[in-house]
Amino acid sequence: MERVVLGFDGSPASEAALEWTAERARAESFELDIVLVTNMFLSDRVAADRILDAASRHWRDLVPGLPANVVRLDGLMPTTLTEAARGAALLVLGIETGFRMRSALSGWLPLRAAARSGAPTVLVPAGWMASDDPVTVGLDEDASSASALLFAARAAAAADVPLRILHSWLMGSSVLRGHASALPSTQRVAAEHERILDAAVAEVRREYPGLGVVTELVRDNPTSALSRAADRSSMVVIGTHGRGVVVGGFIGSIGLDLVGSLNRTICVVPPARVLV
Structure with missing residues (x-):
């Protein structure tokens, strides 16, 4: 089964990326890793665990039949995330439109991740909605x-x-x-x-x-x-x-x-x- 990696940080853009991934999962089965990259400070880890727990609950609500692996990794962006995506069929990230420098995951870094991952990289804008357009x-x-x-x-x-x-x-x-x-x-x-x-x-x-x-x-x-x-x-x-x-x-x-x-x-x- 193919593996998809979803970069997640709790932002509206990453929530949109999670919903886009859920929409795809309804058509194609795959193994999903929801990955949050943090630094090594304990307070950051506690907040990260809350973010990932919320992501896991949201995923179960959207796609009850497809479990997701929730992963917190200490490291630097985008290197740690792209290493996690090595060998994956797809890397999915959220992005804020009009503000590419706005944040680590929702800003310029998705472009750097796309350049380094070696896998097809989907960049989902905040506020994404499903459509039947081509x-x-x-x-x-x-x-x-x-x-x-x-x-x-x-x-x-x-x-x-x-x-x-x-x-x-x-x-x-x-x-x-x-x-x-x-x-x-x-x-x-x-x-x-x-x-x-x-x-x-x-x-x-x-x-x-x-x-x-x-x-x-x-x-x-x-x-x-x-x-x-x-x-x-x-x-x-x-x-x-x-x-x-x-x-x-x-x-x-x-x-x-x-x-x-x-x-x-x-x-x-x-x-x-x-x-x-």
């Missing part, structure tokens, strides 16, 4: 979104909602041919990106033949396109290039622009080669 995945031109595509398809199938594959494109710069500057044909460039989108649809239908799939080919930058689609999505899934553990290098500019600004759940999926 799962939207951003499709890149290269292989960086391949794992994100299949993760999003599986998530959509489990939630019984459609999958929206969104691919955006912009015209490239002119190409020098001899002494003349030749602009690529808009129709030709659009057709090339249409083929990228068609190939992604074919891959999803091979793996999930009964899944409803809708596509959007948008002439825009990816951040703007995904931001507009977010309001019509139950979750936005993006891939990464896996370039080290520095947040900006791993998640990329699109992820940095989206995380903390959208009032929708975002999942950051690393490429398959770094999954553990």
